[in-house]
Amino acid sequence: MNDGAGPRLSDRQRLNWLRLIRTPNVGPASFRDLVNRFGSAETALQMLPELMLSGGASRVVRIPSVDEAEVELEAARKAGARFVAIGEPDYPAVLKTIPHPPPLLAIRGGGVFALPSVAIVGARNASLAGVRMARTLAAELGDEGYAVVSGLARGIDTAAHQGSLATGTIGVLAGGLDRPYPPENIGLCEEIADRGGAIVSEMPFGWQPRAQDFPRRNRLVAGLALGLVVVEAAKRSGSLISARLAGEMGRLVFAVPGSPLDPRAGGANGLLKDGAILVTEAADVLTALSPLKGNPGTSGNALEEPPDFSAVPPPRDDERDRIVEALGPVPTDVDAIIRHTGLHPAQVFMVLLELDLAGRIERHAGGRVSLLFPD
Template identity: 70%
Template sequence: MTRSPAVAPSLSDRQRLQWLRLIRTETVGPATFRELINRYGSAGTAIEMLPELAARGGATRLPRIPDEREVEAEMEAARRNGARFVAIGEADYPQMLRRMDLPPPLIAVKGRSEVFGLPAVSIVGARNASLAGIRMAKQLAHELGREGYAIASGLARGIDAAAHAGSLDTGTIAVLAGGLDCPYPPENHALCREIAERGAVISEMPFGWEPRARDFPRRNRLVAGLGLGLVVVEAAKRSGSLISARLANEMGRIVFAVPGSPLDPRASGTNGLLKDGATIVTETRDVLEALAPLNGGPTPVPPLLSEPEEPTSAPPPGDSDRGRVTEALGPVPVHVDELIRHTGLHPSQVMTILLELDLAGRLERHVGGSVSLILDT
């Protein structure tokens, strides 16, 4: 069931270094990165423009841009760890991540990139899993693997570890919340090494980055994005697994849930997902039948680099235009299209102002193209 990768371009060493500098810059996330590349055509030119753009957005201090020596040190750390940085659009970039809303421009990869050519299923669940839940996760992963699916999960205790263990022989992908050299939790270090030898371990975080609580939702987003569907085996009412399920649903992935006893709090989240319309899973065939219509054809390869946008007839935004946009924004997310209609400004003017606010650390971007203003505290 392995698909032949489409022919894809590749970054030069110089481009890769500049891409890494740009994505490691404060206030630059996937959305801002894409906007900057589309606007200026290269990461190097975008980096040169950052201070001016951030100042226009009202930055109280300019975002820190790592110098080339810092980025070269991180690239050397990757080489020492047997890892590499892969850019979106390159052949080794995971197929399903390309279909995400705002995929990471660069990921660090350690292991066998062939696993990214397989269709994938994500499996997540409770860290304090029951023996029955662990057995179910391992069985699902093993049987889905035999049918040609890779298994993606987050290397956590319990269900995640069982899913990885069940798919070591057929293809598994672990997503880390910290750098590739900082796997968590410590008791899964040996499993992480085995996954890197037989599957792949990936992260969008810098080398040396110790995971913090707020980094795990970012990891969950990638876990959800890697699969055609996401299976939740056990989850309490308030858990990271339910965050993964919500993210998967927002991305248009199929959400599956394994039912459990109403008396077990570890099943309250999965049973709730079933009430909300998740697909029930009592055996592997339930997943295979639901995914069969989706598992066909290669994923189109997006362009690696964009040419600078053609100049528009609209003049650059002025201070009054910036005032209209910031006045219309608040802590409640609004869609960019609604903002354009409300202000009456040219779309390119609004996009420029949003980019400036983003680089100034004053804008938050949300799933589906909505934005909100970060209020001063």
């Protein structure tokens, strides 16, 4: 799969990319490995049943049909949106630096991606002071040429988008592009798209967001920015998930201090204790981000080198067994599995791909994997 800025996909390629990424158990990592292994999404779709069975699946999952993919492409067109693939020129450059970036993004708008970006997130039940701080930061960062990224939630997210409407803001949805949440921000989504910003989602059109979809949205919020600012967050909150993900991606993490007596400040104050950059004004963010401006590739992890699946023969059954035996419920580094089994990296990656497609492993940060056991 080409991760550089290359030519656009043909209509047929885009259709097959959409079918492949919408197939159950195919995530960004397995999508990349499938396309690298078979050369195209079209061939990968043909091989999926065999790979799932090799990974131990009890049944082959249903692959979306051509008609279903065409319906989603038409839904995007009617919504004034488009699907952008990772190799295409208008795919957000900074997002390509995260581990396993989404192969396809549904985007409405998009000129704002040419700007360097900073994320602002925080409490849904924000105080008036927190809302004012988020709106002021967003406006001042926007005036300095930054796009502001957030998750379109109530409270701090909404204030951040409102503060940067005039200069460029990016809203990331946990559901489909046609299912903004919360409903009261439908009008804000329209304003963002109409005023030169962008609305982004990696979920299917028509998808109603569930609780488990918000961490995935938070990953995109962190991945679309050079740094992430937390304004008011409880000790257990989605904003802290965003901050952790940002740190794992090599992004800068900022926090606005708050009163120790306010539970909404507990998470942000904790981040400061752990080394986040203290923010009392926009200049604190601008000074830290200035060296990264104009060079998004330096702010995150380099793209992983895809395995060369053609380097060795396919793994034998006994080699598959050795890899499965090395796995367990504790997340394990893939390099450790390679060393332990003594197998070629391409063979290990191939077996992990089969297990992933069969729904038998879970992928974790840092390229680690764990074995899933049936309930």
